Amino acid sequence: MAITTTTMRQVLGLRRAVIFGLAALAPALVFLLTSQALADEAALDRFLGMVVGLYLPLLVPIVSLILSASALGDERRDGTLSFLVLRPIPRSVIAGSKVLGAAIVVSALNALGGGALGLVYGLETGSWGATVPLMLGGIIAGIVYTALFVPLGFFTDRAVLAGLAFVLVFENGVVSALSGLSALSPWRLGLSTFSSLAPDAVTTALGDFGAADLSGFGSTIGRTIIVAALSIGLTTLVLRKRDLA
């Protein structure tokens, strides 16, 4: 538990909390600002435009990858890894605690972003049914990104760059062109969650945004658990097998 709480403080210091907190609110602010300019457009379309154009494919991945890559990466760069690993604690516990600490912080910020966007949409339309599903979608996507980027942060100082390339080139480029690869896109797992749990009107409208053929909620949760378990397993293996200084 101590490692988890320390990791949370480590990845989200005061300055980062302010910066990423404001960033998380960006989709909600953009939605508010465009409500006048695009008044003739349906609120649901504008809302879903924010969800699949800004919140899930950009905000969630960027917040998640920057914070989670620092969970182990900062320990290695700052020389504190020796402080952490030379303890009578199984490496699997250290790995699990690091992934959990990063996931909690990432989930909180993504939930804040999704919640704020759902809130402003609800205020405008009186429809609140999409808020919680959107928060859960952000959380699920964030957990998968965290599971990917905690170990990557250990391997390379350029984890954030590699992560951005993955998100912008692979997910938002290649996968968008080849929908068969959508299972490999974490933010689309978040979209699946949102689509599965949101009211029918929202789910139906999502089809117009190319969000058809999404897997169900149960399948998404299953995949998320598998990715998280693999991440903890990989991180444990790294801490056991690789030179740590």
Add this chain to the structure above:
Amino acid sequence: MTTNPALVDSPTIEMDDVTKWFGQKVAVSNVTCSFGSGVTGLLGPNGAGKTTMLRMLTGLIRPSQGKIRVLGVWPRTSPKVYANVGLVPEEAAVYPSMTARSYIRYAATLAGVDDLDGATARAIETVALGDAADRKLAGYSKGMRQRAKVAAALVADPQILILDEPLNGTDPVQRLHLINLFRRLGDEGRTVVVSSHVLDEVERMSDRVIAIVDGRLAAAGDVAAIRRAMTDIPYRVRVDTDKPRVLAARLLEESLVHGVAVDDGTLHVETGDLAALGRRVPVVAREIDARITGFRPEDASLESVFRYLVGGR
């Protein structure tokens, strides 16, 4: 009882033919040695392989070849052994946003210490960090950080303490305090391994020295024993006398004297047998009616020994 000076009876740490290479570079080469209770100084010039050796001892990095045992096990696969090992690494290894107290308490928590507050307070007191303990480590000087790291390493009361250049950045008062602390811990029967490239520090702290040069074990034992083992290098002795030139000429006739030099009225003698020279000089001085006021080996210090070990470097 072992006769190899690199090995100790009842070792807590053992290195058996350990080699570590990074790509093409060999950092540590075929080192066999062991460590037991008391303070052992790991001595070597910068880049000699000391840090690599200490990192291997703690399991931070794996040997490319050979075996390491800490309290009978390889720490990587038996992390429980870390309850008895404290490391003070050379690099920063502190969380700048923490206070020293929270940092030391965190170390105690991870080590599974029961009385967290008590152990933390005792560790802080041991390194005399009391006044500054509630300040953030970001504002600490390097010397204060070193003391915080020592406190964090000591908080679980480990049987083995491994310190990599622990006196770097400390002022003379802090240095004296830490040297006395390490000596006391060694006297209590703990295994204390201290690396340093500062000869004076090692000489003041250590009962025993392991010298590493170019990744190889160059010498081991106490300083006098190492010097005695260097039979191919004659001792250099300063002899203070009122008749340096006459005594020099007379001593040259002695078979145990390899050479003499008179410099600013002081006689320097080279010999392969220091004890025999010590017995012979007063006899010869009496024969020529010379008065001897001083007889001092000039190269028995750790610095001289080390200079010989590193050769022309």
